Amino acid sequence: MQRNVLLLFLLLGPLCSGFAQEFEVRSFEADPTDLAARRYEKRTVNDEPAALIKVLTNIEGMLFDTNIGTVDVEHKDEGYWVYVAPRERRIRLMADGFLPLDVSLPEPARASTVYNLVVTSTALSETLNVIPVNFIVDGHEDAVLTIGDEALPINQTVSLPRGENNISIFKPGYHTIDTVIEVSEAKTLFRFELDGIVEERVTIRSNPEGADIYINNVRQNGRTPFQFFLFPDEYSLRLSRNQYKDLTTTIHVLENEDTEFVFELERYAGTLSLAIDPEDATILINQRDYSGQEEIALSQGTYRIVAEKEGFETYEDRFQIQEGEVTNIAIKLTQKTGSLRVTSISPAANFILKNSQGEEIMQWQGSMQVRELPVGRYTYLGNLDGYDELSGEINVTENEATRVDAFFSEEHHLGGIPEQYYLPDRDNRSLQSEKEAYHLFSQQKYSYLHLTYTTLSLDTYSFSQNFDRSLGANLGYNYSGSFWGLNLGAGYNLLTFSEDIRGEMPSNGIEVVNFYGSIGPTLRVDVFELFAMAGVEGAYISYDDLFYYNYDNDKVVGDVMVHYGAIILPRDWRIGFRYSGNYILGLLAGEPPFLRQEFGIVFRI
Secondary structure (H helix, E strand, C coil), rough: CHHHHHHHHHCCCCCCCCCCCEEEEEEEEEEECCCCHCCCCCEEECCECEEEEEECCCCCCCEEEEECCCEEEEEEEEEEEEEEEECCEEEECCCCCECCEEECCCCCCCCCCCCEEEEEEHHHHCCCEEEEHHHHHCCCCCCCCCCCEEECCCCCEEECCCCCEEEEEEEECCCEEEEEEEECCCCCEEEECEEEEECEEEEEEEECCCEEEEECCEEEEEEEEEEEECEEEEEEEEEEEECEEEEEEEEEEECCEEEEEEECCCCCCCEEEEEEEECCEEEEEEECCCCHHHHHHHHEEEEEEEEECCCCCCCCEEEEEEECCCEEEECCCCCEEEEEEEEECCCCEEEEECCCCEEEEEEEECEEEEEEEEEEEEEEEEEECCCCCCCEEEECCCEEEEEEEEEHHHHHHHCHHHHCCCCCCCCCCHHHHHHHHHCCCCCCCCCEEEEEEEEEECCCHHHHHEEEEEEEEEEEEEEEECCEEEEEEEEEEEECCCHHHHHHCCCCEEEEEEEEEEEEEEEEECCEEEEEEEEEEEEECCCCCCHHCCCCEEEEEEEEEEEEEECCCCCCCCEEEEEEEECCCCCCCCCCCCEEEEEEEEEEE
């Protein structure tokens, strides 16, 4: 609308410049609802937000001056935007062929505030009738104001011709306001209230039922018959049901009326005949479950089928359905398998293997090996005359060999404990637990991790006496079998020197990364496990100018070692304590690596 007014200004044009014209100020007032001064902020040389004077005019080539100073001037289609300093009281208007005019602001200019100044030539005073007006729609600032063909936000100042103007205010869900307003200097603010439209109840039915419902291509949360609410309006409707053609139409929801729509769906399908092995496999067609169905009616088209069952390879393929035709698909799922070997030192022992459902799979005597056994969890039971029943769980995984040692040891022997040592059942402990407590030397197979504090030293020329301290940590893995064990580990240490030789040694000390592996016998006595092993100890030593040993850069050293120590780890505990040390034999290297001691904890895994 502002542009339409400017077209009026431009058509009229300025008067010929044969005589000096005068400016005529039609209105000059603050507009607190206009946020343009904040959105398009400019600042003064004192870094203050400027005030904005919007000059609405048809006069070309205008210039402006102020008392404090003009911050900036921008030329707009509707006139000019003049930024002035806060507290400004006057603006001077100038243009070729016009007498300058000083205009007082309606108030001392306020920072970030918009002022609307409507100015024209006195020669056009009878034809220029533009007045800035504002609109308020209570609680609906997001409503849209339409004047002619131009849509404007409600919170914007609009310049309208004096007199009657046709306007429209629109917001979805509310009745549109179409009215005529009378614009004058005394009437520049117009306030309206929107009347909400009430949603009407709509019922959608289909024959047969169970069709998916799409309103304006948005799927609704339900299937026919379905009842919901819509605003009075025109909507596109689509019903979609398997084995039937999609139905697309337009529905009209009327105000103050309950509306019900009933539609007949046209069957449009072919048939899928399925043969599945195993029969209890899950069948998904386009992600919809058809498990247990042998004959399935489907609409014409291309489909994706997935057949799956735990312990079997997943089958996936695509197929096509033609109207009136039968499509046959036979699926046989491939079993996932692994191998199982059960070792028993007692050939007379009898065993039973059961699956996770408790069903018996097989029986055998002594040791047994199966090369292809379906993956899953199994339970085995073993019986041998004179021994308690032996049981355990087995997890067979795909393409992997599972090994089980099913030994009837002394702790299972019914005659291994004199009757006077049998204890009453306390805290729900079994007789087998009591037997394990009685046998001090019963060996358990298990693995554990250890995390230890370590110290290092050199066992040569009493050089170790010159170390001030050794601080480090070690992380390792241990396996304890039947009277033998395996130790693997690595650690880091920093050694610093005492003051009497520190000047001759590396200032930052020596950094040592040690790594080792050893294997050997172990002995468990009640809660104690003792080990003495042989292996290899290596170390990476980082230093600068360690001339004492004629070293001049980093070095890797290693040798054969004896590894010894003890672990305190009760059978029912997950965490225990560990001490170990090593002694370098000096069989391989000219300079022995560092000796090591460890103090820390172990974690059963």
